[in-house]
Amino acid sequence: MSRISRVSIRGAAAVAASLATLACLAAAPAHAHDEPHATPQKYPYASLRAEAVREVARDTVRITLASEIRESAQADVAAALTKALDAVMGQLKGREGLTVYSGNYQVWPMNDQDGRVSNWRGRAEIIIESTDFEAASNAATEVADRMPIANLSFFVAPSERARHEAALLEEAAKAFRERADALAKAFGYASYSIRQIDLGGAGAAYQPEARRMMAMVAADGAPNVPLEGGTERISLSVQGTIFLHSAKE
Numbered sequence: 001m002s003r004i005s006r007v008s009i010r011g012a013a014a015v016a017a018s019l020a021t022l023a024c025l026a027a028a029p030a031h032a033h034d035e036p037h038a039t040p041q042k043y044p045y046a047s048l049r050a051e052a053v054r055e056v057a058r059d060t061v062r063i064t065l066a067s068e069i070r071e072s073a074q075a076d077v078a079a080a081l082t083k084a085l086d087a088v089m090g091q092l093k094g095r096e097g098l099t100v101y102s103g104n105y106q107v108w109p110m111n112d113q114d115g116r117v118s119n120w121r122g123r124a125e126i127i128i129e130s131t132d133f134e135a136a137s138n139a140a141t142e143v144a145d146r147m148p149i150a151n152l153s154f155f156v157a158p159s160e161r162a163r164h165e166a167a168l169l170e171e172a173a174k175a176f177r178e179r180a181d182a183l184a185k186a187f188g189y190a191s192y193s194i195r196q197i198d199l200g201g202a203g204a205a206y207q208p209e210a211r212r213m214m215a216m217v218a219a220d221g222a223p224n225v226p227l228e229g230g231t232e233r234i235s236l237s238v239q240g241t242i243f244l245h246s247a248k249e
Contacts, residue, residue, distance in 0.1 A: 043243040045195055048179055051237040052171035054164055058154040058229040063128040063140045064103060066150035070110075070121045077107050077122040085124050088143045092128065098139060099129040125150065131157065133227040154229035161234065165201065168236035176238040183242075190247035197240040 067084040071077045085102065092100045103125025112118040126147060130136040140149055156164075184192040 043245060045241050045243050046183060047239070047241050048176060048183065049237060049239040050172050050175035050179055051235055052168040052175065053233060053235045054168055055231050055233045056156060056160070056164055058156050058232050059131050059160055060155050060157045061128075061130060061133050061136050061227055061229060062151075062153045062155065063136055063149055064151035065126045065128065065140060065143060065147035066103075066123060067125075067147045068121065068123045070119055072119050074107060074109070074120045077120045081105070081107070081122045081124040084146055085126065088126055088147050091143060092126070092139050095135070095139065097130055097132040097135050100139075101127050103127045133229065137227055152227075154227075156232050156234070164234050165236055168201075168234065169199070169238075172236050172238040176240065180242045184244050187244065188246075189244040191245045192242040193245065195241040195243050197238060199236065199238060201234070201236040 065088065067081060067088075069077050069080040069084075071080065089100065089102070092098065105122075105124045107120060107122040109117040110119050110121055128136050128139055180192050180194075184190070
């Protein structure tokens with residue numbers, strides 16, 4: 001899969017906001033009584049924000065299989081669910097490239113109009129996760145007659161996400177330092193020092209065809225349906241405050 005990388009640095013609004021901050025703080029230093037044991041503020045400061053963004057392919061699929069049972073007795077529901085779980089798990093467990101594990105399991109009563117228990121219902125799930133989309137699709141299709149697909153989703157594997165976030169941190173930190181240096185020089189200061197740093201991050205998924213693909217995989221006689229994971233935009237931001245220093249200091 002191709003990966004598209006791009007970095008977006010946003011800081012114009014922060015520079016504009018810092019004008020007001022500089023004007024206020026340069027005119028009047030902070031006082032010791034504003035905060036217990038605080039020392040008078042010697043240097044003006046400004047707030048900045050830099051962000052790095054990367055769009056990556058979601059490399060892992062998660063398929064949720066579900067069996068729903070309705071019987072007159074609670075024990076019958078539990079027995080039927082257990083039988084379905086054991087059969088499907090026995091067929092899929094241990095396959096190379098697939099992670100298969102149990103999901104939610106529920107049994108609940110249904111009441112009639114008089115409030116009496118009329119029957120029992122139950123639902124059990126099995127989850128398939130894999131970076132091999134074809135193998136996961138084939139496995140889900142094989143057992144669809146006993147446990148149809150209830151949900152289909154894609155995500156970036158934790159190890160892969162961590163690798164991208166480490167690279168994004170370097171990019172955002174570099175952008176923050178460059179912007180801080182440019183801001184200091186723009187206002188006539190010789191240098192800066194960091195007062196505070198905060199990190200933030202987010203992810204946004206893009207998968208417009210998820211519902212259609214799920215329906216195709218779940219349909220009878222539709223094996224080997226190709227799955228497309230789409231992409232996810234991973235971002236990491238560095239937001240902080242810097243002290244501004246003049247040349248004579």
